[in-house]
Amino acid sequence: xxxxxxxGTGLIGxxxxxxxxxxxxxxxxxxxxxxxxxxSGQGLDEAVAGADVVVNLTNSPTFDDASPAFFRTSMDHLLxxxxxxxxxxxxILSIVGADRVPELAYYRAKVLQEDILAxxxxxxxxxxxxxxxxxxxxxxxxxxxxxxxxxxxxxxxPIASKDVADAVAEVASGVPLxxxxxxxxxxxxxxxxxxxxxxxxxxxxxxxxxDPTAGMFAVVKGDVLTDKDARxxxxxxxxxxx
Numbered sequence: 001x002x003x004x005x006x007x008g009t010g011l012i013g014x015x016x017x018x019x020x021x022x023x024x025x026x027x028x029x030x031x032x033x034x035x036x037x038x039x040s041g042q043g044l045d046e047a048v049a050g051a052d053v054v055v056n057l058t059n060s061p062t063f064d065d066a067s068p069a070f071f072r073t074s075m076d077h078l079l080x081x082x083x084x085x086x087x088x089x090x091x092i093l094s095i096v097g098a099d100r101v102p103e104l105a106y107y108r109a110k111v112l113q114e115d116i117l118a119x120x121x122x123x124x125x126x127x128x129x130x131x132x133x134x135x136x137x138x139x140x141x142x143x144x145x146x147x148x149x150x151x152x153x154x155x156x157x158p159i160a161s162k163d164v165a166d167a168v169a170e171v172a173s174g175v176p177l178x179x180x181x182x183x184x185x186x187x188x189x190x191x192x193x194x195x196x197x198x199x200x201x202x203x204x205x206x207x208x209x210x211d212p213t214a215g216m217f218a219v220v221k222g223d224v225l226t227d228k229d230a231r232x233x234x235x236x237x238x239x240x241x242x
Contacts, residue, residue, distance in 0.1 A: 003027040003172060004048045004087075006038065006078065007057035011134060012093060015165030016055060016172070025173065031058075038074035044081035053089040054082045054122075055172050060109060063216070067109035075116040083121050090122040091172045093164070096130045096157075096182050100224035104216065114180075123176035129164045130157040130184040130225060133240050136198050139191070143214045147206050149199075150214035151192040157226040158194065159185035160240050163233030182230035187237060191217055194237070201241045 003020050007013045008029025020027035028047075030036040036043035038058050048054055056078055060067035082090055094110045101107040117124045136158070143150040167183045189197070195208040212218060217225075 001025045001052045001173065002050055003053045003055060004030060004051035005055045005057065006030050006036065006047065007059065008055075009033060010057060010059070011132075011161050012165050012168065013055075013057040015162060016057065016169050019165055019169035020173065023169070023173065038077055039070070041077040041081070044077055045084060048078075048081050048085040048087055051082075051085060051087055053091065053172050054078065054087050055091045055168065057093055057168075060106065063104075063106040065105045067106045068112050071109045071113040072116065075113055075120075079116070079120045079122060087122055089172070089176045090117060090120070090124045091168065092117055092124075092126055093168055094126055094128045094180075096128045096184060096227050096230065097224040098128065101220055103219040123178065125171045125174075125177040126180040127164075127168050127171050128180055128182045129167070130159050130227070130230070132161055132164065133158045133185070133235075133237060134161045136194065139215065139217075140195055140198065142216065143211075144206070149195055149206055149208050150211035151195045151208055152212045152214055152218045152220075153190040153192050153210055154217040154220045155188055155223040155226050156191055156194065156217075157184045157188045157230075158237055159183065159233050160235035163235050167231070167233070182227045184227050184230035184232055185237065186232045186234065188223075188226050188228075189237070197237070198241065201238065
């Protein structure tokens with residue numbers, strides 16, 4: 001099969017391309033660096049020409065109120081190009097619990113992206129993943145102040161980017177789901193405890209203070225970012241850190 005992987009040079013996209021090509025498919029990465037612009041539409045028709053499947057792994061450059069416009073414009077352009085190109089399967093990556101955190105503009109934007117895809121003309125699949133292990137350093141940086149990092153006790157179920165890429169490649173090479181597949185890491189932590197574990201394993205002497213008002217995840221209520229019924233990935237957090 002031939003795959004057009006939009007956003008194919010990023011963290012997940014590059015691994016999806018590698019997986020699909022290793023399985024004997026033809027997966028071509030596309031991004032701004034290859035002349036494809038999902039906002040202007042430049043290069044999209046050429047990118048999806050002859051593709052059986054489009055995998056859209058592009059992401060908004062911001063997590064704020066501008067993110068819905070990014071996903072609406074990019075999806076409109078991509079779906080139109082895919083329809084013109086006769087694409088038979090369209091895949092996106094979203095977030096477990098995105099529809100249950102309306103307080104966050106970025107999560108509302110991801111739900112908008114899902115809705116646009118589901119209402120569109122092309123058979124589709126949505127892979128929802130829990131929070132990436134790879135983003136933990138960024139999370140720690142958001143509320144760092146000297147030797148102290150403030151984090152809420154929000155439950156999360158971190159997943160390795162490799163496992164996300166494996167799941168996306170598997171779904172993309174299969175029959176369209178016409179719905180959502182949830183994937184998650186094998187362990188659930190509170191975010192503050194995950195911060196402490198991360199610092200300890202890295203020999204970082206800073207202290208994590210539990211603060212229910214700190215950072216982006218402070219607005220998350222309950223355990224909506226976890227899913228015990230999701231397909232569980234194999235990589236444990238301590239092994240990923242090692």
